[in-house]
Amino acid sequence: MTEPTLILRTLNDASCASALEPLFKKSTGPPLPFLMNLLAQPSCHAWSCWRGDLVVGAVWFQCVEGVAEVLDLRVLASCRRQGYGKQLLEASLQALAPVERVDLEVRASNEAALGLYSGLGFRATGRRSDYYVTLEGREDAILMTWAPEQV
Ligand SMILES: CC(C)(COP(=O)(O)OP(=O)(O)OC[C@H]1O[C@@H](n2cnc3c(N)ncnc32)[C@H](O)[C@@H]1OP(=O)(O)O)[C@@H](O)C(=O)NCCC(=O)NCCS
Numbered sequence: 001m002t003e004p005t006l007i008l009r010t011l012n013d014a015s016c017a018s019a020l021e022p023l024f025k026k027s028t029g030p031p032l033p034f035l036m037n038l039l040a041q042p043s044c045h046a047w048s049c050w051r052g053d054l055v056v057g058a059v060w061f062q063c064v065e066g067v068a069e070v071l072d073l074r075v076l077a078s079c080r081r082q083g084y085g086k087q088l089l090e091a092s093l094q095a096l097a098p099v100e101r102v103d104l105e106v107r108a109s110n111e112a113a114l115g116l117y118s119g120l121g122f123r124a125t126g127r128r129s130d131y132y133v134t135l136e137g138r139e140d141a142i143l144m145t146w147a148p149e150q151v
Pocket residue numbers: 029072073074075076079080081082083084085086087105106107110111112113114115116117119
């Protein structure tokens with residue numbers, strides 16, 4: 001099946017905040033105002049992806065001295081499992097280059113994200129016990145790292 005066309009836009013300032021709000025409804029992770037404030041920092045790099053007028057995803061990185069960290073990645077709930085997360089992450093990793101490596105942490109129960117990351121070559125490098133709060137108690141964080149292929 002052909003993957004849907006993705007338009008990638010760099011997030012530069014807070015003017016696009018309202019367009020991104022649908023991504024942050026009923027969700028966990030960092031709140032939108034927190035992420036928008038980060039855009040003022042030179043170390044923050046962020047992109048949104050669009051299908052026509054519809055924002056379908058966004059990703060935020062902090063990059064310091066060649067090491068980037070994924071701060072947040074999300075796809076609109078109604079658009080998941082259509083390849084957007086994969087396309088957005090692949091395109092943003094390319095746009096972020098050159099980086100030495102990209103780190104992230106993900107809830108151990110987040111099968112969708114774990115599948116996405118491992119499919120793109122992220123490998124698990126560690127585990128933080130009881131790192132996240134859940135409705136039932138706490139859960140572990142899986143630490144993952146990606147590095148560009150050495151040529
Ligand atoms: C994680 C997330 C970004 C994935 O986005 P997506 O657009 O649905 O993912 P894609 O359609 O590109 O899927 C890529 C791969 O991820 C994995 N994946 C995605 N959704 C999955 C699911 N529900 N269950 C298991 N694996 C899944 C699969 O390996 C998939 O490849 P495949 O379709 O060839 O099997 C999306 O589920 C999301 O926004 N979740 C809420 C926010 C979140 O958890 N962000 C990550 C924080 S660390």
